[in-house]
Amino acid sequence: MNNELNRQKAPVYHQITKIDIPTVESGRLANQMPYHILNGGSQELVYLELKFNAGHTYAEVLVSTFTSAMLVGGTKHHNAQQIADTFEFYGAEVRADSNSDHAMVSLFCMNKYLDKLLPLFCELIEESVFPESELQIMIADRKHKYVVNHTKTSVLASDAMYKMVFGPHTYGRRAQLSDYDNVNSDTLRQFYAKHFCAANGKLLIAGYVTESVLRSIDATIGQLTAGQPVAPHTMPIEPVSGDKTQIIKMTDAVQSSLRMGLATIRMDHPDYHKLHMLTMVLGGYFGSRLMTNIRKEKGYTYGIYSILFPQIQSGLLRVMGDIKSGYSTQVADEVRKEMQKLKDQPISDAEMALVRNYMMGEMLQMFDGPFTSCDAVAKAIDMGVGIQYFEDEQNSILNTTPLELQEIANKYFDLDHLATAIAGNE
Amino acid sequence: MILFDRFELENGLQVIVHQDKTTPIVAVNLLYKVGSRNENPERTGFAHLFEHLMFDGSKNISDFDQQLQLAGGECNAFTNNDYTNYYLTLPKQNIETAFWLESDRMLELGITKEKLEIQKGVVIEEYNQRYLNKPYGDWMLIMRYLAYKKHPYMWPTIGKDTLEIKYASLDEVNSFFYNYYAPNNAILVVAGDVETKQIRQLAEKWFGPIPRRDTRIAPLPTEPEQKIPQFLLLKRHEPLNAIYKGFHMDGRLGSRYHAADLISDILSGGESSRLTQHLVKEQKIFTNVNAYITGEIDPGLFIVEGKLSDGVTFAQAEECISNELKSIWNSPISETELTKVKNNIEVKKTISEVNVLNKAMNLAYFEMLGDANLINTDVDNYQQITASDISQTAKLLFRRENSTTIHYKSAQKSKQ
Numbered sequence: 001m002n003n004e005l006n007r008q009k010a011p012v013y014h015q016i017t018k019i020d021i022p023t024v025e026s027g028r029l030a031n032q033m034p035y036h037i038l039n040g041g042s043q044e045l046v047y048l049e050l051k052f053n054a055g056h057t058y059a060e061v062l063v064s065t066f067t068s069a070m071l072v073g074g075t076k077h078h079n080a081q082q083i084a085d086t087f088e089f090y091g092a093e094v095r096a097d098s099n100s101d102h103a104m105v106s107l108f109c110m111n112k113y114l115d116k117l118l119p120l121f122c123e124l125i126e127e128s129v130f131p132e133s134e135l136q137i138m139i140a141d142r143k144h145k146y147v148v149n150h151t152k153t154s155v156l157a158s159d160a161m162y163k164m165v166f167g168p169h170t171y172g173r174r175a176q177l178s179d180y181d182n183v184n185s186d187t188l189r190q191f192y193a194k195h196f197c198a199a200n201g202k203l204l205i206a207g208y209v210t211e212s213v214l215r216s217i218d219a220t221i222g223q224l225t226a227g228q229p230v231a232p233h234t235m236p237i238e239p240v241s242g243d244k245t246q247i248i249k250m251t252d253a254v255q256s257s258l259r260m261g262l263a264t265i266r267m268d269h270p271d272y273h274k275l276h277m278l279t280m281v282l283g284g285y286f287g288s289r290l291m292t293n294i295r296k297e298k299g300y301t302y303g304i305y306s307i308l309f310p311q312i313q314s315g316l317l318r319v320m321g322d323i324k325s326g327y328s329t330q331v332a333d334e335v336r337k338e339m340q341k342l343k344d345q346p347i348s349d350a351e352m353a354l355v356r357n358y359m360m361g362e363m364l365q366m367f368d369g370p371f372t373s374c375d376a377v378a379k380a381i382d383m384g385v386g387i388q389y390f391e392d393e394q395n396s397i398l399n400t401t402p403l404e405l406q407e408i409a410n411k412y413f414d415l416d417h418l419a420t421a422i423a424g425n426e
Numbered sequence: 427m428i429l430f431d432r433f434e435l436e437n438g439l440q441v442i443v444h445q446d447k448t449t450p451i452v453a454v455n456l457l458y459k460v461g462s463r464n465e466n467p468e469r470t471g472f473a474h475l476f477e478h479l480m481f482d483g484s485k486n487i488s489d490f491d492q493q494l495q496l497a498g499g500e501c502n503a504f505t506n507n508d509y510t511n512y513y514l515t516l517p518k519q520n521i522e523t524a525f526w527l528e529s530d531r532m533l534e535l536g537i538t539k540e541k542l543e544i545q546k547g548v549v550i551e552e553y554n555q556r557y558l559n560k561p562y563g564d565w566m567l568i569m570r571y572l573a574y575k576k577h578p579y580m581w582p583t584i585g586k587d588t589l590e591i592k593y594a595s596l597d598e599v600n601s602f603f604y605n606y607y608a609p610n611n612a613i614l615v616v617a618g619d620v621e622t623k624q625i626r627q628l629a630e631k632w633f634g635p636i637p638r639r640d641t642r643i644a645p646l647p648t649e650p651e652q653k654i655p656q657f658l659l660l661k662r663h664e665p666l667n668a669i670y671k672g673f674h675m676d677g678r679l680g681s682r683y684h685a686a687d688l689i690s691d692i693l694s695g696g697e698s699s700r701l702t703q704h705l706v707k708e709q710k711i712f713t714n715v716n717a718y719i720t721g722e723i724d725p726g727l728f729i730v731e732g733k734l735s736d737g738v739t740f741a742q743a744e745e746c747i748s749n750e751l752k753s754i755w756n757s758p759i760s761e762t763e764l765t766k767v768k769n770n771i772e773v774k775k776t777i778s779e780v781n782v783l784n785k786a787m788n789l790a791y792f793e794m795l796g797d798a799n800l801i802n803t804d805v806d807n808y809q810q811i812t813a814s815d816i817s818q819t820a821k822l823l824f825r826r827e828n829s830t831t832i833h834y835k836s837a838q839k840s841k842q
Binding site: 005007008010011012013014016020041042043044045072080081083084085087088089090091092109110134137140141144145147148151152153252253254255285286287295296297298299300301302322323324353354355357358360361362364365368369371372 | 448449450451485486487489491492493495496497498499500515516517519520522523525526529530533543544545546547548549550551552554555558559560561631632635663664665666695696697698699703706707710713714733735736762765766769770772773774776777779780781782
């Protein structure tokens with residue numbers, strides 16, 4: 001037997017060609033609210049996420065933000081402190097938040113405490129009262145955060161990029177400091193009454209979901225008022241016109257933030273999987289083109305990434321990095337060059353194999369238990385593509401060719417409409 | 427209960443195996459017992475710079491990340507004051523790739539001068555991104571400098587400033603490597619659907635041939651007891667007034683560590699906690715306030731920090747904090763409050779057992795502390811804390827002479 005170890009030669013690795021996508025059990029609660037169950041895990045933990053069609057798109061600026069955040073501010077039967085005391089006594093986590101498309105409220109707790117917590121959780125959704133005193137405390141806090149955030153290059157560059165990409169669409173809207181003074185509890189109450197109801201929402205249940213968990217949920221969340229569904233305010237998204245580059249001068253900054261963006265296809269588009277793969281090649285992992293060029297070869301950044309961000313009315317291709325002062329214009333040019341290269345030449349088979357294996361590994365890791373995958377599964381449900389998305393994604397990863405990726409680059413890397421925002425001492 | 431097997435190779439590498447048959451993923455965690463506390467005081471930030479270099483190619487493998495990605499894996503690493511931790515996850519079929527990669531970079535690095543220069547640039551940008559290019563980003567750098575007089579916790583892991591990173595030479599990189607990155611200074615943990623026998627074979631095959639090294643690890647100075655409160659007023663272009671306070675506390679194995687940790691939860695664990703309820707909601711002194719511990723192995727710091735509400739003076743804010751801290755030792759905490767923070771410890775433990783990587787990291791960490799089985803038993807140290815432990819610990823902790831305080835006074839920028 002030869003014991004000499006050859007360290008130059010990689011051990012044989014096995015290609016992953018099949019990932020077990022978990023099944024999602026879907027149905028309706030007593031009040032007809034749709035639910036989706038992502039079952040699994042060996043710890044007795046359960047995560048509930050209620051989502052309503054009540055994101056920023058559905059109202060004036062900040063209304064959705066404060067309505068969600070104020071759900072823990074007081075109900076008909078419990079004040080804010082009692083609410084916090086009850087959930088936190090059992091080590092449960094309640095989060096209320098909103099994004100462009102949805103408002104959501106979630107509960108993460110141990111199974112053994114679920115029955116103790118569900119009635120109060122339902123109160124938040126049906127019987128919140130939006131006390132003025134709590135609202136004022138929250139406004140003061142959010143204003144402080146706003147002021148702090150708006151001294152950051154990352155926030156200023158990102159805001160500018162969104163405004164350029166989405167123009168007058170609500171996706172591009174950003175709050176001003178003065179908007180916080182116009183938030184009032186009556187508006188929030190009206191928004192709440194109309195949007196936070198069973199017919200306008202859906203529920204994701206993830207974790208150790210037994211029959212008794214579902215029964216408890218049906219006896220509580222399933223009894224919430226049905227109400228009416230609300231349609232989103234839709235608006236066409238025009239390609240960026242006029243100036244596509246904006247530089248925000250910040251003389252004190254020791255680094256510059258670069259944010260680039262391009263409105264693109266939605267998740268239900270048949271090309272989405274391939275565009276996702278292409279975005280991965282560009283800047284989606286450590287071995288990507290952008291990381292290799294800007295970090296590994298030049299040392300101009302700690303990290304530069306590209307991601308494909310799905311939203312109901314439009315996808316967004318986003319590039320972001322915090323760059324050594326004085327170099328961000330050059331780096332923006334390098335990003336365009338890298339995108340152009342992907343349009344001009346097909347990627348090599350070796351790089352194709354690399355990104356394919358990486359993506360399969362990433363997906364395998366994502367489906368390691370209900371809590372690592374529930375964000376992605378929820379996103380697929382929200383975007384209307386469902387769990388089938390992941391089967392299709394798998395097929396696409398395994399079968400897409402370099403020429404097809406090049407075709408996709410030519411179709412979607414529309415450099416004429418790529419918006420670039422830089423904040424820093426440039 | 428997390429079950430595991432433990433063995434040691436002849437070269438001193440400690441190996442722990444935890445079997446979890448429920449997952450297709452295997453986690454491999456390699457902890458080196460070196461952190462920024464082991465640095466030369468004139469080369470602070472070195473341990474962390476070194477962590478970056480570990481991804482820049484080793485003797486036989488030019489591109490670590492690429493090889494791992496080909497096997498469908500992901501990796502990362504972090505450095506703190508106490509240790510440096512490398513971790514990766516990959517499909518269980520490809521576990522041998524992890525052994526190949528990790529053992530080669532323990533054997534010998536492939537650093538060149540050019541690679542070193544580029545990584546210095548990356549680390550300096552990381553320094554800028556995390557600590558300088560955001561308001562209050564440097565508070566911990568200043569806090570450490572004020573609070574420690576002898577112990578190397580006086581500098582942050584990222585380094586005192588970027589200049590010392592710039593001066594690091596290739597010779598220093600090599601001597602650091604041979605002194606600290608030795609099998610006899612490391613702990614390897616594998617968690618996933620694996621058998622101990624299989625892991626033993628792989629460990630012996632790949633790590634076994636690496637020679638034991640003659641490591642010289644200098645004993646660390648003990649920080650003398652702080653006798654005088656430390657204070658610094660900073661006038662900055664930061665947008666709001668802010669207070670940061672640090673109190674010296676026990677190290678990770680100290681008898682009062684767990685009580686101090688629970689005190690931080692009582693003060694600031696969630697919306698129902700005392701500081702939020704009293705100082706944000708009722709008295710409106712702060713818009714945001716937090717308390718937490720740095721959690722290091724040697725005696726660390728208990729931090730209280732907050733952003734002052736408009737119109738509140740530093741004196742008022744200080745007095746309110748002081749009253750809250752005093753009330754922890756003046757009046758015993760209620761059974762409900764104590765149960766709440768203990769329930770939270772139970773939930774955190776349950777959550778920490780959900781995924782294999784987390785379990786692998788925790789096993790390595792506790793083994794470094796002295797016994798991997800602390801992963802199962804450390805929670806008892808929390809459950810045994812009584813109301814009187816809490817008040818006694820608070821009384822020692824929150825003495826004025828034990829405190830270090832930084833005030834950031836917001837100075838308005840002149841309009842340009």
